[in-house]
Amino acid sequence: MADAPQEIEALIDMMARLPGLGPRSARRAVLHLIARRGQLLAPLAQAMQAVAETARECLNCGNIATADICPICASEARANGELCVVEDVADLWAMERAGVFRGRYHVLGGTLSALDSIGPEELRIPRLLDRIEAENITEVILALNATVDGQTTAHYIADALEGRVRVSSLAQGVPVGGELDYLDDGTITAALRARKTL
Template identity: 60%
Template sequence: MRTASAGPEIERLITLLSKMPGLGPRSARRAALHLLGRRDALMRPLADALADAADKISACSECGNMDVSDPCAVCSAPNRAENAICVVETVGDLWALERAGAFKGRYHVLGGVLSALDGVRPEDLNIAKLIERAERSEVTEIVLALNATVDGQTTAHYLADRLEAAGVKVTSLARGVPVGGELDYLDDGTLAAAFKSRSSV
């Protein structure tokens, strides 16, 4: 939808903003006008931050987290337990669990969940690396911290089957995570309680 009296530069800005989660064409127009109205205080610093992030931030080759270093700060931290790996759907879920401070082991970001409707297959996710990590001698537990959705639970069952051969204990989050709930929207106490009451899959 073209904005009346807007030049190609503004149209491009609105189009790019509308691709962000939660921003439709109208919200993108409002955001663009807000940025343009606060050019020095907001727009230029945001442009610099975006350019800096694009140049310096990448996915960790070990776990899939986003960071300026590879391996990331979580993977390279010496005080984290080596025997447990927490599997999450997205980097946002990893950050949510870190905010809660409920898990002191390592992480693994799948990059999504299996979905027949969306055409997401096992080979589209970061599963092969997870199996490789699970087979390391020091790993004794894999925690499946996937969203309590149909696709999340389907993925959890698939992973439990695949991880059986690795001989590790496979657990999942329990009490406190509602069906249909997404980790990034849960409070810290709920996440901590879910971790403490995890059960075998």
């Protein structure tokens, strides 16, 4: 496409690399931004600049924050001995939206994967082991995705922590509002095995 000016082509190319956008929708988004360059494009550029300058990973847990230690790690109220292990920051945000967990988090930054040669050292696992004593953790809750890699990682961490601290994981079963007819066999099997007496 030699028809749009070079600066605009460069912007479209970068936008097209965002997840959820392709070349076509990036072009649409950029035209939308240019049509609103005063109210949306310039403020968006400034907001991105501000985040680029201030966002960093919490040195303790790996959460995204604007300080070296994130607000959750900095809050004494959340030092209740519970540590929730998640795969990435999006999962931490999902847990926080549920608003039910009052302890601290530990963001692994991925899952173990022999195929991609991601071992414990590539994740934040050594730091997790250090935190158990440093923060008097009494229970580690594994909130990893119910995928093969997620569950492999959960087993590895459970083994590494055995005998040192109580380790639990999120319950598997029927999601709220879920209809049996639409659930996969694995979920129904898990829900039946973990059935509760009423």
